[in-house]
Amino acid sequence: MPPYLNNFKKNYISLLKLGFPIMIGQLGIIVVGFADNIMVGHHTAEELAAASFVNNLFNLPLLFGLGFSLGLVPVIGSLVGKGQILKAGQMLRFSLIANVFLSAFLIAVMIAVYFNIEKMGQPESLYPLIRPYFLIQLSGLVFVMLFNSFKQFADSIMDTKLSMYILISGNVLNIIGNYALIYGHFGLPELGLLGAGISTFISRIFNLLLFIYIFFFTTRYNRFRIGFYRVKSSGGSLSLLFRSGTPIALQMGMETGAFNLSVIMMGWFGTAALAAHQAVGTFTTIGFMLYYGIGSAITILISNANGAGRQSEINNIAKAGFHIITVMSLSIATLMFLLRNHIGYLFTDSVEVNKIVALLVIPTIVYQFGDGLQVAYANALRGIEDMKPMAVIAFISYFIICLPCGYLFGCILQAGPVGIWWGFPIGLTVAGILFYTRFRFMVRRNRFGVRNS
Numbered sequence: 014m015p016p017y018l019n020n021f022k023k024n025y026i027s028l029l030k031l032g033f034p035i036m037i038g039q040l041g042i043i044v045v046g047f048a049d050n051i052m053v054g055h056h057t058a059e060e061l062a063a064a065s066f067v068n069n070l071f072n073l074p075l076l077f078g079l080g081f082s083l084g085l086v087p088v089i090g091s092l093v094g095k096g097q098i099l100k101a102g103q104m105l106r107f108s109l110i111a112n113v114f115l116s117a118f119l120i121a122v123m124i125a126v127y128f129n130i131e132k133m134g135q136p137e138s139l140y141p142l143i144r145p146y147f148l149i150q151l152s153g154l155v156f157v158m159l160f161n162s163f164k165q166f167a168d169s170i171m172d173t174k175l176s177m178y179i180l181i182s183g184n185v186l187n188i189i190g191n192y193a194l195i196y197g198h199f200g201l202p203e204l205g206l207l208g209a210g211i212s213t214f215i216s217r218i219f220n221l222l223l224f225i226y227i228f229f230f231t232t233r234y235n236r237f238r239i240g241f242y243r244v245k246s247s248g249g250s251l252s253l254l255f256r257s258g259t260p261i262a263l264q265m266g267m268e269t270g271a272f273n274l275s276v277i278m279m280g281w282f283g284t285a286a287l288a289a290h291q292a293v294g295t296f297t298t299i300g301f302m303l304y305y306g307i308g309s310a311i312t313i314l315i316s317n318a319n320g321a322g323r324q325s326e327i328n329n330i331a332k333a334g335f336h337i338i339t340v341m342s343l344s345i346a347t348l349m350f351l352l353r354n355h356i357g358y359l360f361t362d363s364v365e366v367n368k369i370v371a372l373l374v375i376p377t378i379v380y381q382f383g384d385g386l387q388v389a390y391a392n393a394l395r396g397i398e399d400m401k402p403m404a405v406i407a408f409i410s411y412f413i414i415c416l417p418c419g420y421l422f423g424c425i426l427q428a429g430p431v432g433i434w435w436g437f438p439i440g441l442t443v444a445g446i447l448f449y450t451r452f453r454f455m456v457r458r459n460r461f462g463v464r465n466s
Contacts, residue, residue: 021332021333021336024314024326025333028307028310028314028334028337029307029310031168031173031309031313032173032307032337033306034173034174034177034306035177035306038173038176038180038181039302039303039306040299040303045184048191050291050292050295053206053209054292056195056196056205058288058361058363058366059138060142060205061292061361063139063143064146064291065287065288065290066139066276067143069273069290069291070126070147071123071147071154072269072273074119074122074154075154075269076266076269077263078112078116078154078157078161080258080261080263080264081111081258081259082161082164082258083258083261083309083312083395084254084258084259084262084395084400085104085108085169086165086316087312087315087316087396088104088169088316090313090315090317090396091316091317093170093171093317094317094318094320098237098240099243101166101169101237101240102234102236102239102240103240103241104250104253105163105166105237107251107254108162108165108166109159109162111254111255111258112158112159113159116154117155119158120151120155127148127151130143130144130147133277133280135280136283136284142205145207146207146209146210149211149214150214152214153213153217156218160220163224169313169316170237171317172233173309175227179224179227183220183223184216186215186216186219187215187216190208190211190213190215190216193208193212194209194211194212261403263404264403264404267411267412268410268444271415271419271436271437274416275419275437278419278423278424282429285365285366286429288366289369289370289373291360292360292370293370293377295360296349296356296377297377299345300385303345304338304341304384304388304389305388307338307388307389308338308388311331311334311389311392311393312395313396314330315327315396315397316397316398319396319397324459330393331389331396334392334393335390338385339382342382346381346382349377349381350378353370353374372430376435376438379438382442382445383438384441384445386449391444397452399455402451406444407444410440410444411440411444414436414439415440415441415443417436418436418439419433419434420433421436422436
Protein backbone atom coordinates (compact mmCIF):
# COMPACT_ATOMS: atom_id res chain seq x y z
CA MET A 14 0.00 0.00 0.00
CA PRO A 15 1.43 3.46 -0.93
CA PRO A 16 2.62 5.52 2.08
CA TYR A 17 0.01 8.25 1.57
CA LEU A 18 -2.76 5.64 1.70
CA ASN A 19 -1.27 4.26 4.91
CA ASN A 20 -1.38 7.78 6.36
CA PHE A 21 -5.03 8.17 5.42
CA LYS A 22 -5.87 4.75 6.89
CA LYS A 23 -4.15 5.74 10.14
CA ASN A 24 -6.06 9.03 10.24
CA TYR A 25 -9.39 7.37 9.43
CA ILE A 26 -8.91 4.98 12.34
CA SER A 27 -7.80 7.71 14.76
CA LEU A 28 -10.67 10.04 13.79
CA LEU A 29 -13.28 7.32 14.11
CA LYS A 30 -11.84 6.08 17.40
CA LEU A 31 -12.02 9.58 18.87
CA GLY A 32 -15.15 10.73 17.08
CA PHE A 33 -17.35 7.66 17.52
CA PRO A 34 -17.96 8.12 21.27
CA ILE A 35 -18.68 11.81 20.65
CA MET A 36 -21.16 10.86 17.92
CA ILE A 37 -22.86 8.32 20.18
CA GLY A 38 -23.19 10.93 22.92
CA GLN A 39 -24.61 13.44 20.44
CA LEU A 40 -26.97 10.82 19.02
CA GLY A 41 -28.24 10.36 22.56
CA ILE A 42 -29.09 14.06 22.62
CA ILE A 43 -30.88 13.65 19.28
CA VAL A 44 -32.83 10.66 20.59
CA VAL A 45 -33.94 12.76 23.55
CA GLY A 46 -34.91 15.56 21.18
CA PHE A 47 -36.91 13.09 19.11
CA ALA A 48 -38.58 11.58 22.17
CA ASP A 49 -39.26 15.02 23.60
CA ASN A 50 -40.86 16.35 20.42
CA ILE A 51 -42.74 13.13 19.65
CA MET A 52 -44.24 13.02 23.15
CA VAL A 53 -45.04 16.74 23.16
CA GLY A 54 -46.39 16.65 19.59
CA HIS A 55 -48.72 13.77 20.35
CA HIS A 56 -49.89 15.56 23.48
CA THR A 57 -51.00 18.60 21.43
CA ALA A 58 -49.83 20.20 18.15
CA GLU A 59 -49.92 23.62 19.86
CA GLU A 60 -47.36 22.46 22.42
CA LEU A 61 -45.10 21.20 19.62
CA ALA A 62 -45.31 24.64 17.96
CA ALA A 63 -44.52 26.37 21.27
CA ALA A 64 -41.59 24.00 21.83
CA SER A 65 -40.34 24.81 18.33
CA PHE A 66 -40.34 28.52 19.05
CA VAL A 67 -38.66 28.33 22.47
CA ASN A 68 -36.13 25.65 21.54
CA ASN A 69 -35.04 27.61 18.49
CA LEU A 70 -34.61 30.74 20.60
CA PHE A 71 -32.48 28.82 23.11
CA ASN A 72 -30.42 27.14 20.42
CA LEU A 73 -28.64 30.49 20.04
CA PRO A 74 -27.27 30.82 23.61
CA LEU A 75 -26.75 27.06 23.90
CA LEU A 76 -24.68 26.81 20.72
CA PHE A 77 -22.95 30.11 21.46
CA GLY A 78 -21.94 28.60 24.80
CA LEU A 79 -20.90 25.35 23.14
CA GLY A 80 -18.80 27.29 20.65
CA PHE A 81 -17.10 29.22 23.46
CA SER A 82 -16.27 26.01 25.31
CA LEU A 83 -14.83 24.53 22.08
CA GLY A 84 -12.11 27.16 22.36
CA LEU A 85 -10.72 25.01 25.18
CA VAL A 86 -10.11 22.05 22.82
CA PRO A 87 -7.16 23.39 20.77
CA VAL A 88 -5.62 24.91 23.92
CA ILE A 89 -5.74 21.63 25.87
CA GLY A 90 -4.85 19.56 22.80
CA SER A 91 -1.75 21.66 22.22
CA LEU A 92 -0.72 21.54 25.90
CA VAL A 93 -1.11 17.75 26.03
CA GLY A 94 0.89 17.50 22.80
CA LYS A 95 3.68 19.43 24.58
CA GLY A 96 3.35 17.27 27.71
CA GLN A 97 2.23 20.22 29.90
CA ILE A 98 -0.26 18.30 32.04
CA LEU A 99 -0.36 20.70 35.01
CA LYS A 100 -1.07 23.64 32.73
CA ALA A 101 -3.91 21.65 31.11
CA GLY A 102 -5.51 21.12 34.54
CA GLN A 103 -5.21 24.83 35.25
CA MET A 104 -6.94 25.70 31.98
CA LEU A 105 -9.98 23.65 33.02
CA ARG A 106 -10.31 25.83 36.12
CA PHE A 107 -10.18 28.96 34.02
CA SER A 108 -12.68 27.50 31.57
CA LEU A 109 -15.17 26.98 34.40
CA ILE A 110 -14.68 30.56 35.58
CA ALA A 111 -15.07 31.92 32.07
CA ASN A 112 -18.23 29.90 31.51
CA VAL A 113 -19.79 31.24 34.71
CA PHE A 114 -19.25 34.80 33.48
CA LEU A 115 -20.55 33.97 30.01
CA SER A 116 -23.63 32.16 31.34
CA ALA A 117 -24.51 35.22 33.46
CA PHE A 118 -24.31 37.38 30.33
CA LEU A 119 -26.42 34.96 28.26
CA ILE A 120 -29.05 34.68 31.00
CA ALA A 121 -29.33 38.48 31.08
CA VAL A 122 -29.79 38.55 27.31
CA MET A 123 -32.47 35.86 27.41
CA ILE A 124 -34.33 37.66 30.21
CA ALA A 125 -34.50 40.68 27.92
CA VAL A 126 -35.83 38.40 25.16
CA TYR A 127 -38.46 37.03 27.54
CA PHE A 128 -39.86 40.47 28.30
CA ASN A 129 -40.14 41.20 24.57
CA ILE A 130 -41.37 37.80 23.46
CA GLU A 131 -44.88 38.98 22.55
CA LYS A 132 -43.42 41.38 19.98
CA MET A 133 -42.21 38.50 17.78
CA GLY A 134 -45.48 37.96 15.93
CA GLN A 135 -46.28 34.41 17.04
CA PRO A 136 -49.85 33.04 17.29
CA GLU A 137 -51.52 34.46 20.43
CA SER A 138 -52.70 31.02 21.56
CA LEU A 139 -49.09 29.86 22.03
CA TYR A 140 -47.92 32.45 24.57
CA PRO A 141 -49.44 30.74 27.67
CA LEU A 142 -47.41 27.65 26.67
CA ILE A 143 -44.28 29.55 25.65
CA ARG A 144 -43.75 31.57 28.85
CA PRO A 145 -43.34 28.83 31.51
CA TYR A 146 -41.36 26.60 29.13
CA PHE A 147 -39.03 29.52 28.36
CA LEU A 148 -38.35 30.12 32.07
CA ILE A 149 -37.50 26.51 32.84
CA GLN A 150 -35.09 26.41 29.89
CA LEU A 151 -33.50 29.63 31.15
CA SER A 152 -32.95 28.07 34.59
CA GLY A 153 -30.83 25.25 33.16
CA LEU A 154 -28.48 27.40 31.08
CA VAL A 155 -25.66 27.72 33.65
CA PHE A 156 -25.58 23.94 34.23
CA VAL A 157 -25.15 23.34 30.48
CA MET A 158 -22.30 25.84 30.31
CA LEU A 159 -20.38 24.27 33.20
CA PHE A 160 -20.95 20.79 31.79
CA ASN A 161 -19.49 22.00 28.47
CA SER A 162 -16.20 22.87 30.19
CA PHE A 163 -15.82 19.37 31.63
CA LYS A 164 -16.90 17.68 28.41
CA GLN A 165 -14.55 19.61 26.14
CA PHE A 166 -11.70 19.02 28.59
CA ALA A 167 -12.31 15.26 28.61
CA ASP A 168 -12.61 15.17 24.82
CA SER A 169 -9.42 17.24 24.42
CA ILE A 170 -7.33 14.69 26.33
CA MET A 171 -8.87 11.95 24.12
CA ASP A 172 -11.09 10.57 26.89
CA THR A 173 -14.19 10.84 24.71
CA LYS A 174 -15.84 7.69 26.08
CA LEU A 175 -16.47 9.29 29.48
CA SER A 176 -18.56 12.10 27.97
CA MET A 177 -20.47 9.50 25.97
CA TYR A 178 -21.37 7.47 29.07
CA ILE A 179 -22.44 10.56 31.04
CA LEU A 180 -24.58 11.90 28.19
CA ILE A 181 -26.26 8.53 27.68
CA SER A 182 -27.05 8.26 31.40
CA GLY A 183 -28.52 11.77 31.47
CA ASN A 184 -30.51 11.11 28.30
CA VAL A 185 -32.09 7.94 29.72
CA LEU A 186 -33.10 9.93 32.80
CA ASN A 187 -34.52 12.67 30.54
CA ILE A 188 -36.64 10.28 28.47
CA ILE A 189 -38.07 8.60 31.57
CA GLY A 190 -38.82 12.02 33.04
CA ASN A 191 -40.52 13.12 29.81
CA TYR A 192 -42.77 10.07 29.84
CA ALA A 193 -43.67 10.62 33.48
CA LEU A 194 -44.20 14.38 33.46
CA ILE A 195 -45.69 15.03 30.02
CA TYR A 196 -48.44 12.42 30.36
CA GLY A 197 -48.68 12.14 34.15
CA HIS A 198 -47.43 8.60 34.81
CA PHE A 199 -46.04 7.04 38.03
CA GLY A 200 -48.39 9.15 40.13
CA LEU A 201 -46.95 12.44 38.83
CA PRO A 202 -49.08 15.31 37.45
CA GLU A 203 -49.71 15.63 33.70
CA LEU A 204 -47.75 18.77 32.83
CA GLY A 205 -47.43 18.52 29.04
CA LEU A 206 -44.78 20.83 27.60
CA LEU A 207 -43.78 22.16 31.02
CA GLY A 208 -43.10 18.58 32.13
CA ALA A 209 -40.70 18.14 29.22
CA GLY A 210 -38.86 21.28 30.34
CA ILE A 211 -38.60 20.10 33.96
CA SER A 212 -37.26 16.72 32.86
CA THR A 213 -34.57 18.39 30.72
CA PHE A 214 -33.63 20.68 33.63
CA ILE A 215 -33.14 17.72 35.98
CA SER A 216 -31.03 15.79 33.47
CA ARG A 217 -28.74 18.80 32.92
CA ILE A 218 -28.03 19.05 36.65
CA PHE A 219 -27.44 15.28 36.78
CA ASN A 220 -24.89 15.40 33.94
CA LEU A 221 -22.90 18.19 35.59
CA LEU A 222 -22.88 16.57 39.04
CA LEU A 223 -21.68 13.28 37.58
CA PHE A 224 -18.76 14.98 35.83
CA ILE A 225 -17.88 16.90 39.02
CA TYR A 226 -17.84 13.66 41.02
CA ILE A 227 -15.61 11.86 38.51
CA PHE A 228 -13.11 14.71 38.21
CA PHE A 229 -12.80 15.60 41.91
CA PHE A 230 -13.54 12.37 43.76
CA THR A 231 -12.06 9.55 41.65
CA THR A 232 -8.50 8.73 40.54
CA ARG A 233 -9.29 9.05 36.82
CA TYR A 234 -7.98 12.62 36.51
CA ASN A 235 -5.45 12.75 39.35
CA ARG A 236 -2.64 14.17 37.22
CA PHE A 237 -4.85 16.99 35.92
CA ARG A 238 -6.43 17.70 39.31
CA ILE A 239 -3.02 18.60 40.71
CA GLY A 240 -2.73 21.34 38.11
CA PHE A 241 -6.34 22.42 38.72
CA TYR A 242 -5.54 23.15 42.38
CA ARG A 243 -1.85 24.02 42.56
CA VAL A 244 -0.78 25.95 39.49
CA LYS A 245 -0.65 29.68 40.17
CA SER A 246 -3.47 31.68 38.62
CA SER A 247 -2.73 33.86 35.62
CA GLY A 248 -4.92 36.55 34.07
CA GLY A 249 -3.30 35.70 30.73
CA SER A 250 -4.79 32.19 30.84
CA LEU A 251 -8.32 33.52 31.25
CA SER A 252 -7.71 36.01 28.46
CA LEU A 253 -6.42 33.18 26.25
CA LEU A 254 -9.67 31.26 26.66
CA PHE A 255 -11.74 34.30 25.71
CA ARG A 256 -9.54 34.96 22.67
CA SER A 257 -9.80 31.32 21.63
CA GLY A 258 -13.47 30.71 22.41
CA THR A 259 -15.14 33.96 21.40
CA PRO A 260 -14.61 33.66 17.60
CA ILE A 261 -15.93 30.08 17.68
CA ALA A 262 -18.89 31.17 19.78
CA LEU A 263 -19.66 33.97 17.32
CA GLN A 264 -19.38 31.59 14.37
CA MET A 265 -21.72 29.00 15.87
CA GLY A 266 -23.97 31.68 17.32
CA MET A 267 -24.44 33.33 13.93
CA GLU A 268 -25.16 29.99 12.26
CA THR A 269 -27.75 29.25 14.93
CA GLY A 270 -29.02 32.81 14.73
CA ALA A 271 -29.89 32.28 11.08
CA PHE A 272 -32.06 29.32 12.07
CA ASN A 273 -33.56 31.22 15.00
CA LEU A 274 -34.53 34.25 12.93
CA SER A 275 -35.96 31.84 10.38
CA VAL A 276 -38.25 30.36 13.00
CA ILE A 277 -39.70 33.83 13.57
CA MET A 278 -40.42 34.05 9.84
CA MET A 279 -41.92 30.55 9.94
CA GLY A 280 -44.29 31.74 12.65
CA TRP A 281 -45.67 34.31 10.21
CA PHE A 282 -47.09 31.38 8.21
CA GLY A 283 -48.96 29.90 11.17
CA THR A 284 -48.79 27.12 13.73
CA ALA A 285 -48.53 24.28 11.19
CA ALA A 286 -45.44 25.85 9.55
CA LEU A 287 -43.85 26.37 12.96
CA ALA A 288 -44.50 22.77 13.98
CA ALA A 289 -43.09 21.54 10.63
CA HIS A 290 -39.97 23.64 11.17
CA GLN A 291 -39.45 21.97 14.55
CA ALA A 292 -39.95 18.47 13.12
CA VAL A 293 -37.47 18.95 10.27
CA GLY A 294 -35.05 20.86 12.47
CA THR A 295 -35.01 18.00 14.98
CA PHE A 296 -34.51 15.40 12.26
CA THR A 297 -31.73 17.28 10.48
CA THR A 298 -29.89 17.69 13.77
CA ILE A 299 -28.84 14.07 13.18
CA GLY A 300 -26.50 15.25 10.46
CA PHE A 301 -25.03 18.16 12.36
CA MET A 302 -24.39 16.18 15.54
CA LEU A 303 -22.74 13.31 13.65
CA TYR A 304 -20.58 15.72 11.69
CA TYR A 305 -19.81 17.48 14.96
CA GLY A 306 -18.41 14.23 16.41
CA ILE A 307 -15.88 13.82 13.60
CA GLY A 308 -15.29 17.59 13.52
CA SER A 309 -14.31 17.53 17.20
CA ALA A 310 -11.92 14.67 16.50
CA ILE A 311 -10.38 16.74 13.68
CA THR A 312 -9.74 19.61 16.11
CA ILE A 313 -8.28 17.30 18.77
CA LEU A 314 -5.88 15.48 16.43
CA ILE A 315 -4.75 18.62 14.60
CA SER A 316 -4.18 20.60 17.82
CA ASN A 317 -2.27 17.68 19.31
CA ALA A 318 -0.10 17.36 16.19
CA ASN A 319 0.42 21.13 16.17
CA GLY A 320 1.50 21.21 19.82
CA ALA A 321 3.87 18.27 19.29
CA GLY A 322 5.47 19.94 16.25
CA ARG A 323 4.06 17.47 13.69
CA GLN A 324 2.69 20.12 11.31
CA SER A 325 3.26 17.88 8.28
CA GLU A 326 0.34 15.67 9.43
CA ILE A 327 -2.23 18.46 9.69
CA ASN A 328 -3.44 18.61 6.09
CA ASN A 329 -3.98 14.85 5.83
CA ILE A 330 -5.93 14.80 9.10
CA ALA A 331 -8.29 17.47 7.73
CA LYS A 332 -8.69 15.63 4.41
CA ALA A 333 -9.41 12.33 6.14
CA GLY A 334 -12.02 13.99 8.35
CA PHE A 335 -13.73 15.54 5.35
CA HIS A 336 -13.78 12.16 3.57
CA ILE A 337 -15.57 10.57 6.54
CA ILE A 338 -18.05 13.43 6.86
CA THR A 339 -18.82 13.31 3.10
CA VAL A 340 -19.73 9.62 3.32
CA MET A 341 -21.92 10.41 6.32
CA SER A 342 -23.65 13.32 4.54
CA LEU A 343 -24.49 11.14 1.53
CA SER A 344 -25.94 8.48 3.83
CA ILE A 345 -28.03 11.00 5.78
CA ALA A 346 -29.29 12.68 2.59
CA THR A 347 -30.40 9.29 1.23
CA LEU A 348 -32.19 8.46 4.50
CA MET A 349 -33.99 11.80 4.48
CA PHE A 350 -35.11 11.36 0.88
CA LEU A 351 -36.54 7.90 1.57
CA LEU A 352 -38.38 9.07 4.70
CA ARG A 353 -39.49 12.50 3.47
CA ASN A 354 -43.21 11.61 3.43
CA HIS A 355 -43.15 10.01 6.87
CA ILE A 356 -40.96 12.26 9.05
CA GLY A 357 -43.79 14.61 10.03
CA TYR A 358 -45.97 11.78 11.38
CA LEU A 359 -43.24 10.93 13.90
CA PHE A 360 -44.06 14.20 15.66
CA THR A 361 -47.74 14.85 15.05
CA ASP A 362 -50.84 13.34 13.44
CA SER A 363 -51.53 16.58 11.54
CA VAL A 364 -51.76 16.01 7.78
CA GLU A 365 -51.09 19.70 7.14
CA VAL A 366 -47.87 19.64 9.16
CA ASN A 367 -46.67 16.49 7.40
CA LYS A 368 -47.21 18.03 3.95
CA ILE A 369 -45.06 21.02 4.90
CA VAL A 370 -42.41 18.72 6.38
CA ALA A 371 -42.18 16.75 3.11
CA LEU A 372 -41.45 20.00 1.25
CA LEU A 373 -38.88 21.25 3.79
CA VAL A 374 -36.92 18.00 3.56
CA ILE A 375 -35.78 18.79 -0.01
CA PRO A 376 -33.61 21.86 0.81
CA THR A 377 -32.49 20.00 3.93
CA ILE A 378 -31.12 17.20 1.74
CA VAL A 379 -29.36 19.72 -0.49
CA TYR A 380 -27.53 21.43 2.38
CA GLN A 381 -26.00 18.26 3.87
CA PHE A 382 -22.85 18.56 1.74
CA GLY A 383 -22.38 22.24 2.59
CA ASP A 384 -22.99 21.53 6.27
CA GLY A 385 -20.41 18.73 6.24
CA LEU A 386 -17.86 20.90 4.44
CA GLN A 387 -18.20 23.78 6.88
CA VAL A 388 -18.04 21.50 9.94
CA ALA A 389 -14.88 19.74 8.69
CA TYR A 390 -12.88 22.83 7.84
CA ALA A 391 -14.16 25.06 10.63
CA ASN A 392 -12.82 22.43 13.03
CA ALA A 393 -9.57 22.17 11.07
CA LEU A 394 -9.11 25.93 11.51
CA ARG A 395 -9.77 25.56 15.24
CA GLY A 396 -7.08 22.89 15.41
CA ILE A 397 -4.45 25.25 13.99
CA GLU A 398 -5.78 28.03 16.24
CA ASP A 399 -6.85 30.28 13.38
CA MET A 400 -10.20 31.32 14.83
CA LYS A 401 -10.47 35.07 14.19
CA PRO A 402 -11.59 34.90 10.51
CA MET A 403 -14.33 32.40 11.37
CA ALA A 404 -16.71 35.03 12.78
CA VAL A 405 -16.34 37.17 9.63
CA ILE A 406 -16.99 34.18 7.38
CA ALA A 407 -20.03 33.23 9.47
CA PHE A 408 -21.45 36.76 9.31
CA ILE A 409 -21.13 36.85 5.52
CA SER A 410 -22.52 33.35 4.99
CA TYR A 411 -25.45 33.42 7.41
CA PHE A 412 -26.52 37.05 7.78
CA ILE A 413 -25.55 38.52 4.40
CA ILE A 414 -26.44 35.47 2.29
CA CYS A 415 -28.57 32.86 4.10
CA LEU A 416 -31.20 35.00 5.83
CA PRO A 417 -31.80 37.47 2.97
CA CYS A 418 -32.14 34.54 0.53
CA GLY A 419 -34.66 32.85 2.81
CA TYR A 420 -36.68 36.06 3.14
CA LEU A 421 -36.48 36.67 -0.61
CA PHE A 422 -37.66 33.18 -1.56
CA GLY A 423 -40.18 32.71 1.24
CA CYS A 424 -41.77 36.14 1.63
CA ILE A 425 -41.05 38.33 -1.39
CA LEU A 426 -41.31 35.57 -4.02
CA GLN A 427 -44.06 33.97 -1.91
CA ALA A 428 -42.66 30.43 -1.86
CA GLY A 429 -43.76 30.19 1.79
CA PRO A 430 -42.03 28.02 4.42
CA VAL A 431 -40.06 26.00 1.86
CA GLY A 432 -38.67 29.22 0.39
CA ILE A 433 -37.31 30.23 3.79
CA TRP A 434 -35.52 26.90 4.08
CA TRP A 435 -33.84 27.29 0.68
CA GLY A 436 -31.64 29.97 2.21
CA PHE A 437 -29.88 27.32 4.33
CA PRO A 438 -28.13 25.27 1.60
CA ILE A 439 -26.87 28.48 0.00
CA GLY A 440 -25.50 29.95 3.23
CA LEU A 441 -23.98 26.70 4.54
CA THR A 442 -22.27 25.91 1.24
CA VAL A 443 -20.75 29.40 1.03
CA ALA A 444 -19.48 29.00 4.62
CA GLY A 445 -17.95 25.61 3.82
CA ILE A 446 -16.15 26.92 0.74
CA LEU A 447 -14.78 29.93 2.61
CA PHE A 448 -13.57 27.84 5.58
CA TYR A 449 -11.90 25.39 3.18
CA THR A 450 -10.25 28.24 1.25
CA ARG A 451 -8.94 29.81 4.45
CA PHE A 452 -7.54 26.49 5.69
CA ARG A 453 -5.78 25.81 2.39
CA PHE A 454 -4.31 29.32 2.47
CA MET A 455 -2.89 28.72 5.97
CA VAL A 456 -1.53 25.28 5.11
CA ARG A 457 0.21 26.42 1.93
CA ARG A 458 1.96 29.19 3.87
CA ASN A 459 2.65 26.96 6.89
CA ARG A 460 0.93 29.42 9.23
CA PHE A 461 -0.03 27.49 12.34
CA GLY A 462 -0.83 29.09 15.67
CA VAL A 463 1.23 27.79 18.60
CA ARG A 464 0.27 28.92 22.10
CA ASN A 465 2.90 30.10 24.50
CA SER A 466 3.60 27.97 27.51
